[in-house]
Amino acid sequence: MSSHYEAPIREPLVLGEKSYHDVSVEIAAPVLGRANKSWWIVFTIALIAFLWGLGCIIYTIVTGIGVWGLDKTIGWAWDITNFVWWVGIGHAGTLISAVLLLFRQKWRMAINRSAEAMTIFAVVQAGLFPLIHMGRPWLAYWVLPIPNQFGSLWVNFNSPLLWDVFAISTYLSISLVFWWTGLMPDFAMIRDRAVKPFQKKIYGILSFGWTGRAKDWQRFEEVELVLAGLATPLVLSVHTIVSFDFATSVVPGWHSTVFPPYFVAGAVFSGFAMVQTLLIIMRKVLHLEDYITVLHIEYMNKVILVTGGIVGVAYITEYFMVWYSGVPYENYVYLSFGAATGPYWWAFWALIICNMVFPLTLWVKKWRRNIIWTFIVSIIINIGMWFERFNIIAVDLSKDRLPSSWTLFEPTFVDIGTFIGTIGFFFVLFLLYARTFPVVSQAMLKTILKSSGEQYKNLRAEHGSHVDHINDPTENPPVPIIHKPATKVAPGDSAVKQVKIDSLIGSVGAFDPATQERDDLKQISGVGPVMEEKLHQLGIYTFDQVSRMTDREYELLDEIVPDFPGRAKRDDWAGQARILKNKKK
Amino acid sequence: MAANKIYAIYTDDDLLLDAVKKTVAEDYHISEVYTPFPVHGLDPAMGTPPTRLAITSFLYGLVGLAVATWMMNYMMIVDWPQNIGGKPSFSFHQNLPAFIPIMFEMTVFFAGHLMVITFYLRSRLWPFKKAENPDPRTTDDMFMMEVDIDNHDIDMLTEFFISTGAAEISFNTNEEDR
Numbered sequence: 169m170s171s172h173y174e175a176p177i178r179e180p181l182v183l184g185e186k187s188y189h190d191v192s193v194e195i196a197a198p199v200l201g202r203a204n205k206s207w208w209i210v211f212t213i214a215l216i217a218f219l220w221g222l223g224c225i226i227y228t229i230v231t232g233i234g235v236w237g238l239d240k241t242i243g244w245a246w247d248i249t250n251f252v253w254w255v256g257i258g259h260a261g262t263l264i265s266a267v268l269l270l271f272r273q274k275w276r277m278a279i280n281r282s283a284e285a286m287t288i289f290a291v292v293q294a295g296l297f298p299l300i301h302m303g304r305p306w307l308a309y310w311v312l313p314i315p316n317q318f319g320s321l322w323v324n325f326n327s328p329l330l331w332d333v334f335a336i337s338t339y340l341s342i343s344l345v346f347w348w349t350g351l352m353p354d355f356a357m358i359r360d361r362a363v364k365p366f367q368k369k370i371y372g373i374l375s376f377g378w379t380g381r382a383k384d385w386q387r388f389e390e391v392e393l394v395l396a397g398l399a400t401p402l403v404l405s406v407h408t409i410v411s412f413d414f415a416t417s418v419v420p421g422w423h424s425t426v427f428p429p430y431f432v433a434g435a436v437f438s439g440f441a442m443v444q445t446l447l448i449i450m451r452k453v454l455h456l457e458d459y460i461t462v463l464h465i466e467y468m469n470k471v472i473l474v475t476g477g478i479v480g481v482a483y484i485t486e487y488f489m490v491w492y493s494g495v496p497y498e499n500y501v502y503l504s505f506g507a508a509t510g511p512y513w514w515a516f517w518a519l520i521i522c523n524m525v526f527p528l529t530l531w532v533k534k535w536r537r538n539i540i541w542t543f544i545v546s547i548i549i550n551i552g553m554w555f556e557r558f559n560i561i562a563v564d565l566s567k568d569r570l571p572s573s574w575t576l577f578e579p580t581f582v583d584i585g586t587f588i589g590t591i592g593f594f595f596v597l598f599l600l601y602a603r604t605f606p607v608v609s610q611a612m613l614k615t616i617l618k619s620s621g622e623q624y625k626n627l628r629a630e631h632g633s634h635v636d637h638i639n640d641p642t643e644n645p646p647v648p649i650i651h652k653p654a655t656k657v658a659p660g661d662s663a664v665k666q667v668k669i670d671s672l673i674g675s676v677g678a679f680d681p682a683t684q685e686r687d688d689l690k691q692i693s694g695v696g697p698v699m700e701e702k703l704h705q706l707g708i709y710t711f712d713q714v715s716r717m718t719d720r721e722y723e724l725l726d727e728i729v730p731d732f733p734g735r736a737k738r739d740d741w742a743g744q745a746r747i748l749k750n751k752k753k
Numbered sequence: 754m755a756a757n758k759i760y761a762i763y764t765d766d767d768l769l770l771d772a773v774k775k776t777v778a779e780d781y782h783i784s785e786v787y788t789p790f791p792v793h794g795l796d797p798a799m800g801t802p803p804t805r806l807a808i809t810s811f812l813y814g815l816v817g818l819a820v821a822t823w824m825m826n827y828m829m830i831v832d833w834p835q836n837i838g839g840k841p842s843f844s845f846h847q848n849l850p851a852f853i854p855i856m857f858e859m860t861v862f863f864a865g866h867l868m869v870i871t872f873y874l875r876s877r878l879w880p881f882k883k884a885e886n887p888d889p890r891t892t893d894d895m896f897m898m899e900v901d902i903d904n905h906d907i908d909m910l911t912e913f914f915i916s917t918g919a920a921e922i923s924f925n926t927n928e929e930d931r
Contacts, residue, residue, distance in 0.1 A: 188789065188894035313828060322828035326837055326851040334858040342865045349869060352878065353892065357789065360889035376873065377882025380891055382799055384876045385791040390804045391872045398810075398865050401857070409854055614790040618766075638765045650911060650922045669904065704780055705903050728904070 172618040173633045180622035181275055183458040188614050195354070195610040196361050198454045203603055206453065214595035221589005224582045225300055233303050235582045241575045242565045246583040247297045248413075249557040250590060253438070254294035255336065255410055256431075256553060259403055260439025261287025262343055265350070266399035269392065274620055275467050277612045278459045281354075282450065283443050284347040285605065289597040290442070291340045293590040298332075300586070328412035335409040339402055346395045349388070352378040354606035407435040414560065421501030421564035424489075426482055433478035434556060437523075440472045441549035448543045450602055459608050462537050469536035472549070476527040479556075483524060500567035502559035511576055512563045519559055522552025669706055672724045676713040687711045691748055694732075694739035702729045714745035756924035758784065759907070760887060761898045761914040766792045769896040772917035773798045776900060779913065785899040787891035806875075810868035817863025821856040887925065895920075 182191075203211075228235055238245055261283040268276035299305045310316070311333045313323050323330050355375035362368040378384070411431035414422040444465065451460040486503040499506040507516045526548045530536040562577045601607070618624050618637045627635055679686075686709045689700045706728065708714060717725070722737045763769040770792060776783055783799055796803075829835075829842045829852075842848050873879055891897045902910065902924075914922050 192789075192893045313824065320828075320832045322833060324835075324837060325825045325829050325855060326840065326842070326848070328854075331854040331858075334855045334862075338858045338862045342861065345866060345869045349872070353790070356884065356886075357892040359884065360886075360892045372884065373880050375884065376878040376880060377884045378878060378892075379884050379886040380787050380789060381876075382786040382788065382792075382795050383801055383804075384878075385788065386796045386801060387804045387806055387872050387876055389791050390806045391869060394807050394810045394868060395865055398861050402861050405854065405857060412854075611790040615793070636767075638767050666904075666906075701782060702903075705782070705905070 172637050174619040176629060179463045180625050181620040182617055183461055183622050185623045186621060191610050191614055192357055195606050195608050196358050199358055199604060199606060200362060211599045214592045214599060217588050217592025218596050221586050221592055224585035224589055228300055228582055235580060237578045237580045237583055239575060241568060241573045242562055242577045245562045245577050246579055246587060247301045249561050250587050251294050251297035252410055252557045253554050254290045256435035256438045257442045258287040258290035259407060259435035260443045262399050262403040263436050265346060266396040269396040270400060274616045275464055277616060278464055278608055279447060281609045282447060282607050284343060285601045286443060286446060287343050288347060289594050293594050296590060328409060328416050331409045332413060335406045339406045342399055342402060346399060349391060350609055352376050353380060353611040354609060357610060358606060404432055407432045419564060420497040426485060430482035433475045434553060437472060437475035437479055438549060438553035440468050441546040444468055444542055444546035446598060448539055454607060465539060465542050466537050469530045469542060472527060473530050480524045497569055502563040507563055515555055515559050515563060519552055519555045522548045523556060668724050668728050672721055673707050675721055676716045679707055679709040684710060692741050692744045694735050694741060699732060711745040711749040715742050715749055717742045757902050758925040759900050759902050759910050760923045761919040762921040763896040764920050766896060768918045770794055770798060773898060775917050782901040783898060784901050787886050787897040789892050789894060806868055806872055809871050810864045813867035814860045814864030817860040818856055821859035825852045
């Protein structure tokens, strides 16, 4: 029996007395139940924000990019800020599901589903911005390397912006199949639990006919592992390439070699903050406190601390290098004395306070286990990380090398509306997800129930780690329910067959596993794996037994196993077996 | 048609794993096992060979790398070489550093998607595919072993599965009516 031991010092990941069935019921409850009033209120607000944003996008496309606050100095502002912000948020999901899978972190199983959903929805928001920034989004397919009407004018593979097209579309699509593959067993659980025919039908389609065969699970686990191995470098590459959009330019503040690792750390930092924001609300609303525990929140806070620390070190490095370089242009970049005291001082200090000061409170164990404080800090980090991108883009561009063109960026109502619209769209998608999808990957959670579930931990604490983990204690065996076949096997048929088998074994000799060894009967030409299986069922295991077969036994064999009539005689199994038997000696 | 499969249902993964080992030792043929979650150690116990999906993924990745290399060489070097920003694209090896990001992305794209498609096809999973688990509780908390009856005695088989701790035993007689 496999061991379910886990160090007792580790806190349980699943609280309460839970059977496998309880897990299914509690995860399926929000899907099969009805939405409550607060869900509808939040959904309506999100939908209104989305529709407002949609209006702004339509206005932009109909009128032109001029409706934004851009000018000749600041050609990129809120659009790219929002793009990078959303892509960054989209990094936590894959980090949780891929990197933590490779590190065998069990706590990811309660949160990976929602984090991946968040990733996909965030990347959708991110993708909107380059699309509408094109001005003519119906020509978006021009970014793809496809033959076109201008002769063979291809896209420019030297450009980081094109790398972005490939990186983000690969990331979005790989995240999507990763998510969906993990979802199939859980959709199947809901399909088999659903009572309403419509729900049964929908989840039947979504589950792709998943049945949970042993072979399917083996493949499933392999696919998850390989996808995790592929997604780990992928997630690092995506924000690296996003940072190349800036790092390969010649703009002061942008052409910085520290950008790739610093952007990746910042992305994970902001992504985890958004996961905290969403999950702290979701666990409350959907009553998942037993699955998404304070321990999960603390673990995520530790990731925030690490990545926030990396970001903090990068800020200090940037600030130092700006001062140390002595280049006058550099004194206006987003992390410089000039920025801290210039017209964008508020953006500078918002960045420092939100991203460097507030996360430091999480070093205190009591605070990082405080759910309300975590929620507040997560919102602050989301704001701080938006300012980071705003500062890199708008502040760096506002003072270029020509003082006569220095300017400040002022967003128009369209800029603001589009941004709020994407937040609305994001929440519309996430709220719909929380109502219709199994928000915890319950199948995977069941695999850790015995090692990390509270009641099993208590069981081991009381009775030692070798205690029986079987759900159904055998000292009190329930009477098994036996469904007899409705149409019985014809009694004569079975009895006659048995007589024939006995007669066959009688003449070739019985196999005694205690004294004899099995032979590989497949060596006889004409005996495949199927036939060997059939011979085993009859009790024929050795060449010796086969070699004693004569025409009478061949006929008996054909009557008992009618699949290969005349085969044994035609191939002279007895003769072959005799040779093989002698060779063995 | 008479029953040719016996279904033994267990309520626990450890119990199932134990029963699978006993069944294999008794030389009964396990045709399928349905579980609500991956039970570790089940496939070696059943004698299922390891899956080769990871190997296919590696090969697909190589295809992706080759496609990316060929595509960028054809488009940037062969078909229409240009001088972009003072960096002419006249030879592949000089442009190679700029091609690496997309080579990587396409390797991952091919390796990931084609492997998943292979998995779906091999395991026969696609939209509108009808689920074939004989008992819907096997996606919840029940573990079902499906064993060929062949010419074994049904009563003896039943006795055997009761002794392994099965909670329910049934047969597949009415498969066609279901």
